[in-house]
Every structure is written in structure tokens, then in C-alpha cells.
């Protein structure tokens with residue numbers, strides 16, 4: 345006990361005696377040679393307790409005091425707190441028993457696999473957390489294989505053992521059946537109560553190997569993450585593989601081919617702490633005069649300016665991010681375009697998984713077509729724009745990337761498709777003339793679902809066109825592997841799955857090539873005018889069902905106007921009707937009614953009402969002569 349208190353005080357002193365804002369003093373980490381360093385992460389399915397355990401480990405290492413969590417929260421971003429999920433991987437240094445343990449926090453949601461994978465690139469080992477009350481879930485399996493493929497040391501941990509009635513033995517069985525762990529190597533802890541947590545950092549030191557480095561006087565460092573700070577510009581998180589980097593170092597980027605002078609290097613202790621240098625094996629942050637977002641590209645190799653470039657072998661780039669869905673992003677008011685542009689560019693630096701290109705729409709003006717990893721990723725991006733940059737945005741209905749092979753006819757190909765044989769269709773407005781096309785194709789995904797055994801029937805009923813491969817992971821749970829069209833998965837499937845299993849299913853997916861499909865364009869028009877933002881590319885077999893739902897939702901979203909509004913869904917540009925509805929006009933003009941009948945008091949109420957209306961109108965988009973609330977552009981796709 346005494347030793348532990350002493351250790352805490354020593355670590356606290358190491359960090360607190362030198363404040364980050366004291367420019368004359370910086371921490372000296374040179375005594376932490378690679379054998380004294382461990383770079384590790386915690387990976388788990390969403391909600392299995394990563395952040396809670398990370399906080400406990402920070403307390404254990406004396407980085408934060410017990411109860412200080414509220415102030416120094418690991419999940420620093422507002423949007424993370426609100427949604428209760430960790431989005432941005434963050435790094436924290438734990439000084440422990442003469443070692444420097446770099447904890448790399450990772451997100452747990454299926455959409456953010458890319459960040460898990462990036463974090464794993466700098467980890468030599470992970471704590472693989474499974475919550476005792478839920479057992480192995482879909483994302484646990486995906487994360488396990490990501491780590492396994494990277495050949496990092498995996499320490500299995502069952503968390504939340506404090507919960508009454510949990511069956512730890514059952515979870516052990518799952519971990520044995522699925523991942524071949526034996527029960528002796530599995531740690532059993534409660535991140536919340538702290539039970540058995542104090543042995544974890546010792547296990548990290550004992551089991552996870554130190555980083556492999558090359559002894560050299562020349563710098564070679566890898567950017568594994570980056571973000572944009574409002575005041576300080578681009579901040580890169582780096583792993584130094586060779587040599588050292590310090591304030592004043594002159595460095596060069598391999599891919600960007602730019603020269604920089606280092607302004608500051610440091611370590612993350614939730615906030616940034618400057619250090620005199622970062623040496624081989626160490627993880628930390630770097631600030632240099634990187635002016636644009638793109639310069640701090642994840643996967644970039646940095647080296648000494650004095651080293652000839654042709655002697656440098658760059659680090660293997662990270663797997664190129666492939667967005668799975670695309671949506672239009674527009675400012676609510678066209679006049680806000682420039683401000684939003686800056687915010688989008690800055691946020692894109694914080695999130696290297698988004699892909700952005702300029703776009704424009706007749707109804708919504710100038711904007712962007714943005715590629716996201718999934719629906720949650722898209723929602724998080726939009727809420728961060730609103731919360732961190734105070735920008736209100738319109739996101740249009742997302743679409744996947746369909747493809748089509750143009751008929752083997754040189755004239756058609758040259759005239760209409762720039763000579764291309766295969767074309768990409770990112771939204772309905774780019775849907776080609778069907779007569780020009782030999783075949784359409786749609787992206788498929790491999791879906792992994794874990795469910796209680798008795799729910800198999802309900803789950804199969806969600807999608808009739810194919811069946812899942814089923815295997816059991818213990819007596820009560822099944823693992824389903826299913827090949828499905830991505831478009832189904834991102835719109836309907838997961839919501840239905842949650843509904844039929846009352847939230848008991850967990851779910852994860854990965855890209856699995858393209859299949860031929862019979863696709864059509866579902867055209868949506870309002871009072872005879874096509875609204876491209878609502879039109880969609882859909883499978884012919886599901887078109888009527890989708891059209892009915894879209895028309896019904898638009899009817900719910902569009903308020904009554906002074907005149908009749910007809911909403912129609914048709915096949916392509918033809919008149920072939922899929923579904924339609926009419927919104928009746930408002931019955932009476934209440935303003936006249938109030939003026940006529942209520943005299944003075946009526947005017948007050950009238951002005952109040954008009955004030956509300958004005959506010960309401962600011963959130964409306966005028967399409968033709970119809971007012972559509974901006975939320976409609978996003979709400980129509982919700983279940």
C-alpha cells in the first residue's frame with residue numbers, strides 16, 4: 345500500500361512539477377530507453393468498458409487523482425460525451441514502475457474500424473476487453489482478428505465481473521471456443537469498482553514486448569493520427585521508430601515532400617505536455633509549421649532534413665480508406681458556404697476517414713459530396729460540425745457506390761461516359777440511361793451478427809432473399825455470417841435487427857465485393873418538379889416498398905402549405921407510378937382570423953405566432969414554391 349502511494353506521488357511529481365505552459369522547462373524522457381516503453385491499446389465492443397478502464401489505469405499510474413475523471417475525461421469531445429461513445433482515438437502516457445506506458449484509446453463502433461486499425465499500427469499489444477454481462481459480441485470478434493492479423497500480443501480480459509448474476513464461466517467458454525484462450529491467461533476485472541485492476545499494468549509490462557526500434561542517429565517517425573487545433577494548427581501524433589526528434593529539429597515529409605522546423609514535441613497526458621525530445625520507441629505529439637490539413641497526413645513518414653531522401657524507405661501506408669456511403673452536405677444558408685468550407689476542411693483533418701469533393705444542388709446551392717464509413721460516422725461528423733464549429737448543415741440521403749458496365753458500343757461510351765467502360769453511380773442524379781447499360785452492380789458486405797439462440801427465426805425474417813451461415817459460440821448464443829447488399833444494411837437492416845431482437849443482437853460488417861443487381865432510379869417529385877435530393881437508386885424488387893415509405897415520410901415531414909402539394913415516386917424519368925400522395929392545403933388563414941376576432945390581445949398573440957413562424961422559416965428550404973424543413977432531408981431516411 346505504502347509503496348503504491350509513494351509510486352503515485354512520484355509519478356504525479358514527474359508530471360505536475362513541470363507545467364505544460366512553462367516554456368523554459370520541459371520533461372526529459374531520455375532515460376526511457378525502448379526496453380522501458382510499452383505501447384498498448386484497449387480494444388472492445390462498444391460499451392464494454394474501455395474508457396472506464398482507461399481512467400482506472402490513469403489513476404493507478406498517478407496521472408489523474410480518483411474522482412478527477414469528470415474534469416479530465418478521456419472522451420474529451422462533446423459529441424462523444426453526448427452519444428456515450430468514443431470516436432477519436434486518444435493517447436495518454438502512464439508512468440509506471442520506471443516504465444513509460446503509452447495507452448492508445450480506440451473506438452469500439454463498427455464504423456470506426458479504421459481508427460482501431462490505425463491505433464493498432466503503433467501498439468505492440470492490446471488488452472482485449474469483453475464485458476461479462478454481454479459476452480463476446482460482433483465487434484469483439486472483428487477487433488480480435490484485426491489485432492491477430494497485425495501480430496500484436498493479446499491479453500484477454502473479462503470486465504464488469506462485479507455485476508450481479510453474470511456468468512463469467514460462460515464468457516470464458518466463448519473466448520476459448522472462438523479465440524483459443526485458456527482460462528488461466530484470462531484476467532477477470534471490474535473497471536468500475538477497480539477489482540483486480542491493479543495487476544493489469546504489471547501484466548502489460550510482463551507480456552507486451554517493448555517497441556522494436558532501429559538504433560540510428562537519424563530520425564524516422566510515423567504519423568499515425570492527426571487533428572487540427574483551433575489555435576495551434578495541425579498536430580500530428582507520431583511514433584518515433586529511429587533516432588530522435590526535438591524542438592528545432594529540421595525535418596522533411598516523405599510523401600508531402602515539405603521541409604519543417606519542429607516547434608514542439610511532447611506527450612499526451614490528456615492535455616499536451618512538452619518534452620525536450622522524443623526518442624526511438626516513444627509515442628507523442630509534434631507541432632511544426634504544417635499549414636494545411638493535408639500535410640499531417642496519417643501514414644506519412646518524417647525524417648531528418650539532412651538525410652538524402654533516396655536513402656529513406658517510407659513506412660507502409662495505411663490501408664486506403666474506402667467510404668461505404670456518400671451524402672450531400674450543404675450549408676443551411678448559402679451565405680454560410682465559406683464559413684462551412686473552413687469548418688469542413690478542418691474537421692476533415694480530425695477525421696481522415698472522410699472523403700470530400702465539391703458538389704452543388706439546384707435546391708441547396710454549393711456544397712460537398714462526402715464519403716463516410718457508415719451512418720453513425722456520418723451523424724457524428726454532422727454533429728461535430730454543429731457543435732465544434734457552430735455550423736448548421738443539411739445532409740442529404742446517403743447512397744452507396746453502385747457501378748454499371750456500359751454496353752460495348754464506342755459511340756455511346758465516348759458520347760455519354762467519357763469513353764469509360766465501367767462507371768460509378770454515387771447518387772440518383774448520375775443514374776445512366778438504362779438502354780446504355782449492359783449490367784448494374786451493387787456493393788455487398790459480410791455481416792457478422794451475434795444473437796441469443798432463440799431469436800434465429802425472427803432474425804432470418806428480416807431479409808428473405810438469402811440466408812445466413814449459423815454456428816454456435818456457446819450453449820445460448822449463435823454467430824451468423826451473412827452476405828447482404830450494403831444498401832440494405834445501411835438503411836434498414838440494422839434498425840430492423842434491433843427491433844426484432846429488442847436490442848439483444850450485436851452487429852458488424854465488412855466490404856465483400858460487388859454483385860450484379862437489377863437497379864432502377866426511383867424519382868421523387870413534388871408538385872411535378874423532381875427533387876434530386878430525395879430520388880434514389882434502388883433494387884427493382886424493393887422499389888415499390890421503398891417508394892411507399894419515402895412518400896409516407898415526406899408527407900409526415902412537409903407541413904401543410906397554402907396550396908395542395910402532390911408527392912410522387914416514379915420509375916426513372918417515366919410516368920410509371922410507384923407511390924403518390926396529396927397534402928391538402930391549410931384550411932383557413934389564421935392571421936386574418938386573429939386580426940378580425942381578437943382586437944388588441946389578438947395582435948400580441950399574432951405577433952408571437954409570426955415570430956415563431958419566422959424562426960421556423962429560417963429552418964426551411966424553398967423548393968419550387970414548397971417549403972421543406974431542413975430536417976426532412978435527413979429524417980426521411982430514418983426508420
Ligand SMILES: Nc1nc2c(ncn2[C@@H]2O[C@H](COP(=O)(O)OP(=O)(O)OP(=O)(O)O)[C@@H](O)[C@H]2O)c(=O)[nH]1
Nearest residue numbers: 390391392393394395396429430452504534535536
Ligand atoms: N458494472 C460495471 N459497469 C461498468 C464497468 N466498466 C464500465 N462500466 C459501465 O459501462 C458503461 C460503458 O462504459 P465505457 O467505459 O464508456 O465503455 P466504452 O467501451 O469506453 O464505450 P465506447 O467508448 O462507447 O466504446 C458505462 O456506463 C460504465 O459505467 C464495470 O466493470 N462494471
